[in-house]
Amino acid sequence: MQLVPSKEKKPLKIVLLGEGGVGKTTISKSYIDNYFFTKSKQTIAVEFHSKIITHSDKGVSKLQIWDLGGQEHFKHMGVFSEFCKGADAALLCFDLTDLSSLFNLSEWLEFITPAIPRFLIGTKSDLATQDEKNFDLARYIQRFNCVTSFKCSAKDLKSVINIFEKVLLTIERKNSKLTNISSDSNTQLSNKLLVS
Ligand SMILES: Nc1nc2c(ncn2[C@@H]2O[C@H](COP(=O)(O)OP(=O)(O)OP(=O)(O)O)[C@@H](O)[C@H]2O)c(=O)[nH]1
Numbered sequence: 001m002q003l004v005p006s007k008e009k010k011p012l013k014i015v016l017l018g019e020g021g022v023g024k025t026t027i028s029k030s031y032i033d034n035y036f037f038t039k040s041k042q043t044i045a046v047e048f049h050s051k052i053i054t055h056s057d058k059g060v061s062k063l064q065i066w067d068l069g070g071q072e073h074f075k076h077m078g079v080f081s082e083f084c085k086g087a088d089a090a091l092l093c094f095d096l097t098d099l100s101s102l103f104n105l106s107e108w109l110e111f112i113t114p115a116i117p118r119f120l121i122g123t124k125s126d127l128a129t130q131d132e133k134n135f136d137l138a139r140y141i142q143r144f145n146c147v148t149s150f151k152c153s154a155k156d157l158k159s160v161i162n163i164f165e166k167v168l169l170t171i172e173r174k175n176s177k178l179t180n181i182s183s184d185s186n187t188q189l190s191n192k193l194l195v196s
Pocket residue numbers: 018019020021022023024025026027037038039040041042043044068069070071123124125126127152153154155
């Protein structure tokens with residue numbers, strides 16, 4: 001079997017938006033370090049987390065996560081639209097146990113342009129009642145123009161990793177269409193992301 005030399009691909013950027021305390025920093029850190037962070041401080045404006053993603057064709061990408069501070073006053077600093085520029089995807093996060101954080105997501109949409117694929121993320125499923133876990137998100141996926149939705153708990157790392165893998169797969173598919181990468185390497189990447 002021929003070894004393919006390592007090559008660096010375009011860096012990827014994912015932004016996390018949503019009300020304060022919904023768990024944006026917790027899922028970011030949990031994904032980056034494979035560990036559930038029980039303690040997290042309020043994010044002041046923005047936090048950055050990064051990780052090297054290795055693809056099955058040995059290509060690597062630097063993933064940068066921009067984790068925005070959800071407290072009300074940060075929204076009015078006038079910098080969030082700038083922070084979201086060039087993002088490959090946006091995760092619109094809300095707390096499954098507090099539906100006001102879902103309804104308030106419409107305020108966050110003004111920071112992202114329509115071209116950025118967005119995903120609706122319900123957090124803290126470990127704390128949610130059965131009714132909250134079953135809450136139908138279909139109309140919100142449509143209203144916020146999201147690709148899809150996920151429900152997760154940072155205590156269940158698999159559910160968090162699954163989100164980032166699916167989001168990365170969507171980004172890769174979009175980028176490969178744009179750059180006309182061969183369908184062969186795209187299939188390899190899809191397989192890697194789906195099985196890992
Ligand atoms: N039980 C449980 N607690 C969680 C989960 N995710 C986050 N938390 C807790 O919720 C609190 C707030 O989480 P953060 O990640 O700081 O929330 P945030 O959205 O980054 O908040 P801001 O930085 O203010 O925007 C912390 O005490 C976390 O430990 C989860 O899935 N399950």
